[in-house]
């Protein structure tokens with residue numbers, strides 16, 4: 001399940017940048033499709049994430065990891081929407097960077113899967 005989880009968030013990250021890139025390139029239809037597929041990946045991240053969460057003895061660090069994961073997903077969605085509306089998203093980008101670095105640190109420092117830190 002950890003590999004499914006990693007595959008889901010890596011693909012979501014790629015789709016996020018693809019959706020933004022297509023929008024910048026003026027391909028609204030492509031951007032809309034990429035955004036729809038990205039939303040499907042939110043569901044996959046959530047399913048695999050909650051699966052992992054409930055398959056272990058829950059500890060506060062896992063709950064924190066899950067909460068920061070939810071923060072990253074909300075930033076994906078809010079940045080895509082703001083960018084589509086051609087509105088400024090700099091505060092969201094700062095939050096996105098902080099949340100992503102934090103979730104990678106927490107994920108890779110917790111015992112399941114790769115234990116980097």
Ligand code: HEM
Pocket residue numbers: 002005006009012045046048049050052053062065066067068069070072073103104106107108109110111112113114115
């Ligand atoms: C875009 C959002 C997310 C990212 C980038 C992310 C990233 C990661 C990473 C890097 C790991 C560690 C993989 C490894 O050790 O090999 C991980 C594990 C995990 N994730 Fe996520 N995750 C996200 C969303 C979520 C959500 C929404 C939940 C729960 C609802 C969740 C729950 C978990 C759990 C329980 C683990 C196992 C912790 C461990 O490594 O021991 N994640 N995730």
